[in-house]
Amino acid sequence: MKFKINQKDLSKHINIAQKGISSRTTLQILDGILLEAYKGRLRLIGTDLEISIETYVNCEIEEEGAIVVNSKIFGDIVKKLPDAPIYIHVDNNNINIKCENSEFNIIGNSSKEYPDLPLILDHTSFELPNDLFKSAIRQTVFATTQDETRPSLTGVLIEIENKLISFVALDGYRLSLRKLPIESDVQLKIIIPGRALNELNKILEDNEEIMKIAAAPGHVVFNTGDTIVYSRLLEGQFFNYREIIRKDHKTSVTVNKREFQNSLERASLLAKEEKANLVKLNIVNEQILIKSNSEIGNVNEVINADVNGENINIAFNSRYILEGIKIIDSEEIQLNFMGSLNPCIIKPIQDENYIYLVLPVRLAQDDF
Amino acid sequence: MKFKINQKDLSKHINIAQKGISSRTTLQILDGILLEAYKGRLRLIGTDLEISIETYVNCEIEEEGAIVVNSKIFGDIVKKLPDAPIYIHVDNNNINIKCENSEFNIIGNSSKEYPDLPLILDHTSFELPNDLFKSAIRQTVFATTQDETRPSLTGVLIEIENKLISFVALDGYRLSLRKLPIESDVQLKIIIPGRALNELNKILEDNEEIMKIAAAPGHVVFNTGDTIVYSRLLEGQFFNYREIIRKDHKTSVTVNKREFQNSLERASLLAKEEKANLVKLNIVNEQILIKSNSEIGNVNEVINADVNGENINIAFNSRYILEGIKIIDSEEIQLNFMGSLNPCIIKPIQDENYIYLVLPVRLAQDDF
Numbered sequence: 009m010k011f012k013i014n015q016k017d018l019s020k021h022i023n024i025a026q027k028g029i030s031s032r033t034t035l036q037i038l039d040g041i042l043l044e045a046y047k048g049r050l051r052l053i054g055t056d057l058e059i060s061i062e063t064y065v066n067c068e069i070e071e072e073g074a075i076v077v078n079s080k081i082f083g084d085i086v087k088k089l090p091d092a093p094i095y096i097h098v099d100n101n102n103i104n105i106k107c108e109n110s111e112f113n114i115i116g117n118s119s120k121e122y123p124d125l126p127l128i129l130d131h132t133s134f135e136l137p138n139d140l141f142k143s144a145i146r147q148t149v150f151a152t153t154q155d156e157t158r159p160s161l162t163g164v165l166i167e168i169e170n171k172l173i174s175f176v177a178l179d180g181y182r183l184s185l186r187k188l189p190i191e192s193d194v195q196l197k198i199i200i201p202g203r204a205l206n207e208l209n210k211i212l213e214d215n216e217e218i219m220k221i222a223a224a225p226g227h228v229v230f231n232t233g234d235t236i237v238y239s240r241l242l243e244g245q246f247f248n249y250r251e252i253i254r255k256d257h258k259t260s261v262t263v264n265k266r267e268f269q270n271s272l273e274r275a276s277l278l279a280k281e282e283k284a285n286l287v288k289l290n291i292v293n294e295q296i297l298i299k300s301n302s303e304i305g306n307v308n309e310v311i312n313a314d315v316n317g318e319n320i321n322i323a324f325n326s327r328y329i330l331e332g333i334k335i336i337d338s339e340e341i342q343l344n345f346m347g348s349l350n351p352c353i354i355k356p357i358q359d360e361n362y363i364y365l366v367l368p369v370r371l372a373q374d375d376f
Numbered sequence: 377m378k379f380k381i382n383q384k385d386l387s388k389h390i391n392i393a394q395k396g397i398s399s400r401t402t403l404q405i406l407d408g409i410l411l412e413a414y415k416g417r418l419r420l421i422g423t424d425l426e427i428s429i430e431t432y433v434n435c436e437i438e439e440e441g442a443i444v445v446n447s448k449i450f451g452d453i454v455k456k457l458p459d460a461p462i463y464i465h466v467d468n469n470n471i472n473i474k475c476e477n478s479e480f481n482i483i484g485n486s487s488k489e490y491p492d493l494p495l496i497l498d499h500t501s502f503e504l505p506n507d508l509f510k511s512a513i514r515q516t517v518f519a520t521t522q523d524e525t526r527p528s529l530t531g532v533l534i535e536i537e538n539k540l541i542s543f544v545a546l547d548g549y550r551l552s553l554r555k556l557p558i559e560s561d562v563q564l565k566i567i568i569p570g571r572a573l574n575e576l577n578k579i580l581e582d583n584e585e586i587m588k589i590a591a592a593p594g595h596v597v598f599n600t601g602d603t604i605v606y607s608r609l610l611e612g613q614f615f616n617y618r619e620i621i622r623k624d625h626k627t628s629v630t631v632n633k634r635e636f637q638n639s640l641e642r643a644s645l646l647a648k649e650e651k652a653n654l655v656k657l658n659i660v661n662e663q664i665l666i667k668s669n670s671e672i673g674n675v676n677e678v679i680n681a682d683v684n685g686e687n688i689n690i691a692f693n694s695r696y697i698l699e700g701i702k703i704i705d706s707e708e709i710q711l712n713f714m715g716s717l718n719p720c721i722i723k724p725i726q727d728e729n730y731i732y733l734v735l736p737v738r739l740a741q742d743d744f
Contacts, residue, residue, distance in 0.1 A: 078672070081645070081646075081672055081673075084645050085642070085645055088638070088641055088642045088645060089642070090638070103673075109639070109677060109678040109679065110639070110642055110675070110676070110677050111675065111676045111677075112642075112646070112673060112674070112675045113673045113674050113675075114646075114672055114673030115672070115673060270456070270458070271477070271478070273456055274453065274456045274457070274478055274480075277449070277452050277453055277456065278449075278480070278482075304446070304449055304482055304483070305449075305471075305480060305481045305482030305483060306480070306481050307478070307479065307480045307481075308478070308479045308480075309477060309478050309479075310477040311477060
């Protein structure tokens with residue numbers, strides 16, 4: 009294999025392929041990036057067998073071929089080279105890298121040892137703009153669980169029906185649901201691992217270009233043109249989330265998002281972990297009173313709000329309520345309550361397409 | 377104690393006082409900041425008994441007094457409060473903090489338990505502009521040792537004689553020496569702990585304002601106006617560094633600093649820790665050849681240079697040579713050698729006031 013490539017281009021695409029590689033791998037070959045020079049392009053692949061990232065970049069090929077090179081060392085070398093053409097020549101697993109007055113020789117592994125990409129045959133496909141996909145990931149993936157004993161909840165459910173795509177994540181304490189209209193008659197229900205979506209989010213540029221998504225039994229493929237991300241799907245049934253999103257409520261509050269978030273953040277300074285980050289809300293007379301106390305001291309916050317319906321005393325883990333509020337972009341948010349034992353539903357004002365649901369912490373009324 | 381203070385001002389000065397506090401303290405009172413409202417100013421002190429940082433900020437005092445408050449909690453609260461006046465009222469160790477719609481109550485400790493600042497009586501003093509002092513710290517403190525068994529080398533020697541101030545740090549592998557002319561007839565020789573200089577460097581603004589430095593037996597005091605940094609001095613004899621800085625040399629090389637640094641950085645990618653980050657330099661025929669090899673592979677770098685004197689083969693720990701080159705600002709540097717077993721002396725071109733000296737790694741000539 010022998011080719012010439014621009015340093016900036018190569019460095020960028022190594023960086024993309026590296027996102028498929030897990031730092032926890034125990035198989036030496038999976039520390040590597042597969043490089044394949046073929047028909048005027050260099051193909052780079054990084055994988056941890058769960059996710060595979062394949063990316064293409066133009067180069068001038070003198071001799072086609074393939075090699076596996078340690079991703080960390082190769083990436084560090086290319087990043088440090090000057091912004092000039094790089095000449096790579098592979099002979100018998102020896103990789104020779106020349107650029108201006110620098111010359112490296114490192115040992116690679118045969119590409120024959122590298123695992124194959126999943127073969128996707130029969131599939132269902134749909135399209136979404138990058139920016140909408142990115143914001144849907146951002147608004148849901150944080151609510152997945154890290155608890156590996158509940159594997160289906162470590163991923164985000166993507167469900168398409170009636171020209172609506174829903175992204176759903178939940179962990180037993182809160183649920184995040186993003187809906188988007190979609191120009192497709194596809195019916196689909198798949199669970200994508202959180203890690204795949206996080207890496208995809210880093211790779212995707214925040215623009216309106218269209219990404220193609222193809223789902224097949226066991227796998228999903230995200231095609232963004234130069235870069236293709238393959239992920240295994242999670243097996244198992246997803247929690248029947250629709251049941252817990254009630255439409256009716258006894259108290260509805262509209263509040264400035266920034267003010268509410270700041271007050272919760274201050275209140276949670278004294279809400280220590282050992283007490284489940286407990287913050288107490290008293291919703292009364294056009295105000296939200298937020299209280300928290302611990303051995304360190306106590307805090308009281310008062311925020312003006314538009315309150316409709318019954319007064320209510322309710323307590324939350326401040327982390328769960330804050331994480332949902334933070335990712336809402338609207339200036340005002342609506343909080344809907346159905347008593348102090350039922351979940352609170354949080355929505356941006358004038359946007360029916362995002363819902364965050366958070367379970368309260370049960371307290372005796374005397375404790376408020 | 378009762379006073380009113382601007383949120384931004386208070387947050388800034390808490391941040392300064394916090395730099396005196398060690399995260400490793402085992403004495404609970406030293407986790408605290410001393411707050412003292414007196415004569416129209418709030419005085420804040422943080423200390424770990426080695427370093428003390430005292431800083432003053434204007435406030436409106438209704439009742440004078442003092443308290444010790446946990447630095448982390450108080451700092452976090454004030455940082456999160458809105459940019460508005462903060463009202464602080466201390467009654468019987470209860471600290472009440474009000475700002476707009478927020479109210480905190482936290483427990484403090486009596487200021488009587490807080491250690492006194494060192495009392496400096498008889499002292500020798502001199503002055504230097506902040507920016508020169510900062511650059512002298514930056515160019516020397518990195519070369520101090522972390523090895524606590526050689527306490528005097530964990531600090532920077534400051535020596536004043538004949539209207540010249542010298543900053544010297546060394547760790548047995550390299551030496552860094554910064555000289556500055558000074559308008560003072562003082563004769564002085566003190567060793568200041570590296571940590572004190574690092575914290576001072578963070579506090580000092582990069583301007584030409586004058587800082588006053590006063591040295592007394594056992595202590596040094598840096599006075600920057602609003603903020604005063606006290607540090608213990610290190611005891612013991614400093615290494616007699618003058619002996620090892622030879623004036624004569626057999627090979628003198630002038631090279632572009634950026635090119636040399638980049639090449640060394642690339643060469644050190646393959647120079648692994650277990651081999652002491654070994655890089656080999658062949659200085660021949662107007663060129664520097666840099667080589668490094670390990671199990672991973674090998675690298676060759678070629679740089680054009682202006683070489684006067686004998687050719688030389690010499691090896692270094694890449695970390696030690698790089699750290700000295702990085703902090704030199706000039707475009708070209710001069711490397712002076714006296715054979716492959718003696719230290720290399722590195723200087724910025726046309727600046728006699730900075731010297732970096734680095735010991736070579738001894739190799740048999742066959743190993744080059």
